[in-house]
Amino acid sequence: MVTMPRDYFKDRIEKIKEFYLRNKRMPSYSEAAFLFGFRSKNAAYKLIRKLKELGFIYSDEKGRLLPGTLNNPVKLLGSISAGFPSPAEEELQDTMSLDEYLINNPTSTYLLKVEGDSMIDAGIHPGDLVLVDKSVIPKTGDIVVAQVDSEWTLKYFEKRGGAVYLRPANKKYPLIKPREELIIGGVVIANVRKYK
Amino acid sequence: MVTMPRDYFKDRIEKIKEFYLRNKRMPSYSEAAFLFGFRSKNAAYKLIRKLKELGFIYSDEKGRLLPGTLNNPVKLLGSISAGFPSPAEEELQDTMSLDEYLINNPTSTYLLKVEGDSMIDAGIHPGDLVLVDKSVIPKTGDIVVAQVDSEWTLKYFEKRGGAVYLRPANKKYPLIKPREELIIGGVVIANVRKYK
DNA sequence: TGACATAGTAAACGTTCGTACACTATAATA
DNA sequence: TATTATAGTGTACGAACGTTTACTATGTCA
Incomplete structure (x- = not known):
């Protein structure tokens, strides 16, 4: 043999x-x-x-x-604090595609560039790209794309006692209670930041 | 016609x-x-x-x-604070692939799951996935994967007067001056956080 | 040693491929 | 109304396709 x-x-x-x-x-x-x-x-x-x-x-x-x-274009290594295996060793590693990993509904998902620092405490910085799925129904704690004063912004979605609030993730900005109907552009399902 | x-x-x-x-x-x-x-x-x-x-x-x-x-699986809309076009209107939009956008060198790039909060001020949270390219030579200000005390960690890379320092992005932790040789596992080229 | 499984060569099959050409029907234009 | 460009039909052809079968050579194991 x-x-x-x-x-x-x-x-x-x-x-x-x-x-x-x-x-x-x-x-x-x-x-x-x-x-x-x-x-x-x-x-x-x-x-x-x-x-x-x-x-x-x-x-x-x-x-x-x-x-x-x-x-799948990118190799998967362990997690960082666990003393993960040396990146030098090239085994038949597990791989994954970021597209497939992040995007559940290709037709209803779009990409948005973040400007402004209203979500910086949530780790969403100006210049980041945010993946938004408009087919997802927002729940309390989700980050949503919402129209406030005819401006689109990124806010935490909060529902308390039938009322809906929008909370920025930055202490500098106040809680928002939408006056009229609230237009939601979708729920943020992922955040991507590119350094290089 | x-x-x-x-x-x-x-x-x-x-x-x-x-x-x-x-x-x-x-x-x-x-x-x-x-x-x-x-x-x-x-x-x-x-x-x-x-x-x-x-x-x-x-x-x-x-x-x-x-x-x-x-x-390219994901549609590109404008930027968020600029009153971007309504996600409702379905035009022949520009699209892009996250894989192609984020990964320059498929063979030398790998994915790491972040544990610990040492980089939280840089907007890198526990549970995030970090894209690391080991073919990139680190420069001051880059975030690198480095081995400190036989543990792999994520730190800012700083080079001052020939000496190399590792700085956590969290005031709780001190600046690190590596004792011996510094082992770098690669440079962080992107950070990805999945919410849903 | 002999039996056996494997790596690779070679040739043949029916099917599907990309491409080309001739043709019809329709709608806009002059 | 006559002309013309276009959308689509139908047929044909050589090349490439996936798959099968038969065969050789080689190393393993009992």
């Missing part, structure tokens, strides 16, 4: 990953054979069958290859 | 988008024809040629369709 070296699969997966990132589609079997350095596309066919069993790849009803966990 | 209704393209694009999200690949021309309700795939062929000109789709050297701006 022939046993393959330890990183046999990893190199192959990396090749496909590169192809996928470069071409934005999965290779055909003959293209995969070329990637792997095989002369026969059946060799690729058999190899990929194993990658499928490992979950890196799958295929649709027509046999075309689709990205499995390949798709 | 036949002029198409205003949202002619938008509906078609939405159909392809749905297909792409569902199948994780672009449709063939015959599949696209079926999506559009055409009997002839040549009709899809001509229509998609126009979508290509608009940048929503393109194709590789073998003619296979590839996602253009389709790919």
Whole structure:
């Protein structure tokens, strides 16, 4: 029986990953054979069958290859204070896609750039991007996009005894009790800050 | 001459988008024809040629369709304090992918879950996910993942007169002057917080 | 040693692919 | 009204597709 070296699969997966990132589609079997350095596309066919069993790849009803966990661009390490594993060691790590992780409802979610410091105590800074889902019904404690005095702002949503209040996360600003009807643009489901 | 209704393209694009999200690949021309309700795939062929000109789709050297701006899952609205356009109006908005926006170097970037409150004044809370690029060389003011007393922590990086310091973003904790060699696990390039 | 599982080669199949060409129907324009 | 550009139908063709089968070579294990 022939046993393959330890990183046999990893190199192959990396090749496909590169192809996928470069071409934005999965290779055909003959293209995969070329990637792997095989002369026969059946060799690729058999190899990929194993990658499928490992979950890196799958295929649709027509046999075309689709990205499995390949798709996920960022590697997952442990948590920071727990003495997480050294970033140096390159294993077959778990990966994830930020898009898929953060966005539940692609059609009802949009992105908003934050200006002003009214939510700074909630860790939402000017310049941050805020993901807003307008299909979510706000509950007390949620951060919402609301229209106050014909201006859109970011506030904590509070419902007490039938009345609705908007609370800024900054002691400098007062609690807001909306005069008339309150227009909600959606609930903040995530906050993203880019440094570089 | 036949002029198409205003949202002619938008509906078609939405159909392809749905297909792409569902199948994780672009449709063939015959599949696209079926999506559009055409009997002839040549009709899809001509229509998609126009979508290509608009940048929503393109194709590789073998003619296979590839996602253009389709790919991007989240719609971009204006900024929040500027009285941004109502989220209700559904135009052909700009879209973006968070993965592509945040990650410059997929191979050297990883994700870390934050525990502890040492960076809370920088708006990085316990439970946040931090994107770390280990190929970036830290500069003063950057937030880095560093090993202090054989523990991995998140600190501001400061270089003054040849000496390197690590500063927590929380007044409760003291400035750290590393005794021996300083091990840096990478530079924080983004912070992500998920609420829902 | 002999039996066996595996990695890879090679060729063949029916199907689907992208693309091209000829054609019809419709609506706008001059 | 005649002209013209466009939306869509239908057919055809060579190339590439996924999949199957047969075969070789090689290393493992009893």
